[in-house]
Amino acid sequence: MTTIQDVARAAGVSAMTVSNVINGHPNVRPATKERVMAAMTRLDYRVNVAARNLRKGRTGTIGLAVPEIDRPYYGRLAAAIIAAAARHGLRVAVEQTGAVRENELEALSLSRNRLYDGLILSTVGLGPADVDRLKVDHPLVILGERIFGGPVDHVAMPNVDGARAATRHLIDRGCRRIALVCGPRTGETDVSGLRRTGYAQALEEAGLPVDPDLVRTVDRLTMAAGARAARALASDDPGVDGVFCVTDTVAMGVLRGLADAGARVPDDVKVIGFDDVEESAYLVPSLSTIDPDHDLMAARAVDLLAARIDCPEQPLEREEFVSPYRVVARESTATGPTGSRAERRP
Amino acid sequence: MTTIQDVARAAGVSAMTVSNVINGHPNVRPATKERVMAAMTRLDYRVNVAARNLRKGRTGTIGLAVPEIDRPYYGRLAAAIIAAAARHGLRVAVEQTGAVRENELEALSLSRNRLYDGLILSTVGLGPADVDRLKVDHPLVILGERIFGGPVDHVAMPNVDGARAATRHLIDRGCRRIALVCGPRTGETDVSGLRRTGYAQALEEAGLPVDPDLVRTVDRLTMAAGARAARALASDDPGVDGVFCVTDTVAMGVLRGLADAGARVPDDVKVIGFDDVEESAYLVPSLSTIDPDHDLMAARAVDLLAARIDCPEQPLEREEFVSPYRVVARESTATGPTGSRAERRP
Known part of the structure; x- marks a missing residue:
C-alpha cells in the first residue's frame, strides 16, 4: 500500500506538505499542490478520510x-x-x-x-x-x-437600523407617501418585523404618519410576490411616491410590477431594497439598497x-456581532430632471 | 447509553421509522419526524454518523x-x-x-x-x-x-442547438446585424465555443455573413463584462440590431450597457440570452432566452x-443525456409599435 512518505518522495516534498495538501491547507503553493496531486494519482494513493476523521x-x-x-x-x-x-x-x-x-x-x-x-x-x-x-x-x-x-x-x-436608513433615504429624496413591501409579521424578531420597525421609526422621526394602507404584506419574499404587490399598489392608487422593499429580490419584482402598471421609476415612484445583491447594480434603473x-x-x-x-x-463568551451597513444610492431613488440616468452605479 | 429502541418507544414508532428519520429518508411524515426528533433530543440520543459511515x-x-x-x-x-x-x-x-x-x-x-x-x-x-x-x-x-x-x-x-435556436429567433424577429457576446474560445468544446458554433450555423442557414467585428469576447461571463462589451459595441457603432449573449448573466450586463449607451431594447436592438434564470422574467424589459x-x-x-x-x-453502460430546450420569447425581442410592452412574460 502506498504511504504518505511514498507520495512525498515522488513529488520531491516533505510528508508535511503532502499532509497539508490532503487537508486543504490554504498555504500550499499551486504548483506544489499540482505536483503532489499528480504523484497521488500516479501512485494510486488513497487517504481514508472516513477513518481519519473518526480518529480525529x-x-x-x-x-x-x-x-x-x-x-x-x-x-x-x-x-x-x-x-x-x-x-x-x-x-x-x-x-x-x-x-x-x-x-x-x-x-x-x-x-x-x-x-x-x-x-x-x-x-x-x-x-x-x-x-x-x-x-x-x-x-x-x-x-x-x-x-x-x-x-x-x-x-x-443591521435590520432595524438599515431599514430606518433606507426609509430615511426615500424621505431625504422627497418621498412623503412611502409604501413598505414585506413578509408576514410573525413576531417582533423576524426579518420583516424588524425592518418594519425601522421603517416606522424613520417615518415617525420625520413626522410622517404610518398608513396601514401602505404596508403591503406578501406571503413569500419572491420576485413574483413583489411584482403582484406593486401592481396592486398601483391599481389601488393610494398616491405612493416611494417604496421600501424588505429585500432586493422583492424589489426586483416591485420594479417589474411598477413597469407593468406604467409607473416610471424614479420619476413617479422611488424604490429602495435591502441586501445589495450583485444584480441590483445592473438593473435598469439600477436599484438603491442597503449593503450589509x-x-x-x-x-x-x-x-x-x-x-x-x-x-x-x-x-468562551458567547458573541453577538452586528454587521455595519451603508446606503447605496443608485438610479431608482435619483432626483432631478435627468431622472433615471441621473446617477450611475459605483 | 440511549439506543434506537429507546427512542422508538418514547416516540411511539418502530425502530425502522427512527432509522428512516436518522437516514433522511423522504417518506417519513412530517409529524412523525418531528416526534422522533423531539424524542431524540429528550433522551439525548446520538448517532455516531462517522462510525456508521465507516461501517457502510x-x-x-x-x-x-x-x-x-x-x-x-x-x-x-x-x-x-x-x-x-x-x-x-x-x-x-x-x-x-x-x-x-x-x-x-x-x-x-x-x-x-x-x-x-x-x-x-x-x-x-x-x-x-x-x-x-x-x-x-x-x-x-x-x-x-x-x-x-x-x-x-x-x-x-443543448449548447449548439440552443444557440442556433436563439440566433434564429433574432433573425425571425427581423435582425440582420447580430452580435455575439461570449467568453474566450478555449477550444471547440467549451461553452462559448459550442454556442458560437450554433450562432454561426444559424447565420449561415439564413444566408447572413459571420462578421468578426460583431463577435465580442469577454474574459469572464459576468454582468460587469457584459455591460462593458455592450457599451463598446454601441460606441463602435457597427449597426447592430440584435445581440445573442451566451448566458443570461452576461445578457443582464448587456441590457445595462445598452441603456448606458442610450440604445432602446427591443426597439433599437433586440437581446436574447441562454439559461432562463429566474431574474430574466422580471427584468425591464424581460429577457428572451433559452430554457435548458x-x-x-x-x-x-x-x-x-x-x-x-x-x-x-x-x-453499467456510460450514459450521455442532452437536455431538451425551448425558446422563451419575452419583451427583449418583441416586435411592433408597442415595443417593450408588446409581450408579457408567461
Missing part, C-alpha cells in the same frame, strides 16, 4: 443551512461562506431548509449527530420559543436575524465557528 | 463542484440538485472551483479519497486532454458542457450518480 473526531466539513440557495441573497452569502471556510481548510455542505422550522431543527440535529464539525444556521422559521433547542453542545453560529439573545454565537444583520457587508458577515461567522471547533471544551 | 463505506454526502455558487445559473442548478439529492436521502457538499482547472482536479481527488460517495462536476477548466483524469473508480457525473465522449456519465446542455430545463438536468445527474453509488461494481 472531525469531518472537516461544516454545515450551512439556508432557506434557498437560488435566491440571490443566499447565493451570495453561501459563496462568501464557502470562500471563508476554505481559508480555514473547511468544506461546506449546504442544506436547504425552505424556511421551514422543522427543517431548521433537522439541520441542527444532523450537526449534533456529528455529520458536520459545526453548523452555520440562517434561520427564518425558528423563533424565541425555540431558544432551548439551541442549547447544543456542538459548534453553532446563528446567522441573519436578531432573534436570540440566548446561548449561542450570533452574526446579525456580506463578506464581513460571512468571515465573522466562519471565524466564530472555527474557534468553537478548535476549542470545544473552553467555555 | 458511505458518507451519505455527494459533492457538487461548480465554478461559483453566486451566479444565478449555478445557484439555480445547485438548488435543483440539492432538492433531487434529498429525494435520494443524500446530502450535498458544494465546492467552488472558480472555473480553475486545478481546483476541478482537486474536487475529483477529494471525492476519490472517499470524502463523498460521488461527485457531480460542472467543469469549465478541464479539456479533452484531461480525459484520462476522469477514468476514476468512484461515482462521477460530468454536468454542463459536451466535452467528453469518454469514460464517464455526462449530462449536457434545469430541473430535468439536475434530476438526471443525481439519478445517474445514485445508480453508480448503489451499484459500484456493476459495469
